[in-house]
Amino acid sequence: MAALDLMPAPLGLLAELTHRCPLGCPYCSNPLALDKRDDELETALWARVFREAASLGILQVHLSGGEPAARRDLPELVKAAREAGLYSNLITSAVGLTAKTLGALAEAGLDHVQISIQDSDEPSADHIAGYKGASARKRALASEVVRLGLPLTVNMVVHRANIGRVEQMVELAQSLGASRVEIAHVQYYGWAVKNRAALMPTREQVDEAVRQVEVLRARHHGQIVIDAVVPDYYARFPKPCMGGWGRRSLNVTPAGKVLPCHAAEVIPGLEFWNVREHSLAEIWRASPAFSAFRGIGWMEEPCKSCSRRELDFGGCRCQAFLIAGNARAADPVCHLSPHHTLVEQLAAKREDAAYSYRSS
Numbered sequence: 001m002a003a004l005d006l007m008p009a010p011l012g013l014l015a016e017l018t019h020r021c022p023l024g025c026p027y028c029s030n031p032l033a034l035d036k037r038d039d040e041l042e043t044a045l046w047a048r049v050f051r052e053a054a055s056l057g058i059l060q061v062h063l064s065g066g067e068p069a070a071r072r073d074l075p076e077l078v079k080a081a082r083e084a085g086l087y088s089n090l091i092t093s094a095v096g097l098t099a100k101t102l103g104a105l106a107e108a109g110l111d112h113v114q115i116s117i118q119d120s121d122e123p124s125a126d127h128i129a130g131y132k133g134a135s136a137r138k139r140a141l142a143s144e145v146v147r148l149g150l151p152l153t154v155n156m157v158v159h160r161a162n163i164g165r166v167e168q169m170v171e172l173a174q175s176l177g178a179s180r181v182e183i184a185h186v187q188y189y190g191w192a193v194k195n196r197a198a199l200m201p202t203r204e205q206v207d208e209a210v211r212q213v214e215v216l217r218a219r220h221h222g223q224i225v226i227d228a229v230v231p232d233y234y235a236r237f238p239k240p241c242m243g244g245w246g247r248r249s250l251n252v253t254p255a256g257k258v259l260p261c262h263a264a265e266v267i268p269g270l271e272f273w274n275v276r277e278h279s280l281a282e283i284w285r286a287s288p289a290f291s292a293f294r295g296i297g298w299m300e301e302p303c304k305s306c307s308r309r310e311l312d313f314g315g316c317r318c319q320a321f322l323i324a325g326n327a328r329a330a331d332p333v334c335h336l337s338p339h340h341t342l343v344e345q346l347a348a349k350r351e352d353a354a355y356s357y358r359s360s
């Protein structure tokens with residue numbers, strides 16, 4: 001019996017409202033084949049998805065993209081999330097989002113804003129984003145978020161070009177009035193796989209950044225929360241990706257496919273159901289893609305008999321496929337994986353090549 005009451009209840013919904021985006025970040029986690037504007041879900045369908053998410057017990061929706069502000073109905077979507085009783089977090093590049101629209105979003109009931117900033121050094125930030133003037137626009141919009149009384153998180157993705165400026169990045173986030181800053185090392189999915197050798201930091205850089213974060217946490221304690229996402233290529237054990245496949249969250253693509261994680265489409269043979277044909281509850285309960293790696297029954301050795309199998313769930317299925325060519329294998333980041341040397345080889349491959357920017 002696969003009744004809903006025997007399933008873990010999901011906690012969060014990532015609503016990828018559109019893949020359209022004015023920026024071209026070389027580490028974008030969107031797929032290489034982007035959903036087209038004509039295929040995007042209509043406003044009413046998103047509103048239905050939000051209601052169904054709330055009925056499933058989900059408390060929080062992350063309105064993401066691409067750049068969610070590329071959708072003109074964004075205030076209506078925020079209102080729909082509020083009416084469904086969901087806490088809404090807007091994940092934005094802040095480019096293409098005007099102060100006027102932000103005001104409308106606040107009016108519609110938006111709860112939280114997360115702005116990505118590519119670097120504390122402005123020319124470098126614009127170069128990484130592939131958009132001249134992006135940094136100035138982001139800083140201006142951050143001020144507006146704070147002026148409206150909305151809580152602000154600044155997200156800084158770090159890699160070889162900016163990893164030496166973690167301290168300045170935290171100071172910038174604080175000066176912008178953020179209550180939280182995320183120092184997130186690039187995760188190698190989507191466009192970041194294409195740019196891996198250009199983005200990969202050295203182990204020494206990573207160790208220094210990790211040390212810096214600890215110093216900064218002590219220095220800014222009580223003023224700003226510093227979250228850090230460590231780069232798993234240098235770890236001994238993998239991350240429990242998504243908190244376990246099909247355990248905590250759902251990711252709805254612009255065209256309505258529901259994925260257990262943002263990168264799941266790289267795994268061949270998975271069947272994803274679409275909210276146009278199924279309710280979110282049906283998808284959570286019975287979609288073949290969600291069932292594929294739920295629990296631990298699918299595991300192969302060494303995960304199958306490992307004492308950590310219910311702590312990290314064998315790591316990341318997408319990374320296992322991307323590096324080892326087998327989505328059932330242990331995440332090769334794990335030092336117990338027979339494929340771990342591949343990760344060491346990839347981490348050692350660094351080339352100062354021009355970025356391959358994400359296209360729209």
Ligand code: SF4
Pocket residue numbers: 237238302303304306307308309310312313314315330331334335336337
């Ligand atoms: Fe995790 Fe598998 Fe490695 Fe054990 S062998 S630590 S379960 S990835």
Ligand code: FES
Pocket residue numbers: 189241242245261262263264315316317318319
């Ligand atoms: Fe897909 Fe980790 S990104 S399971």
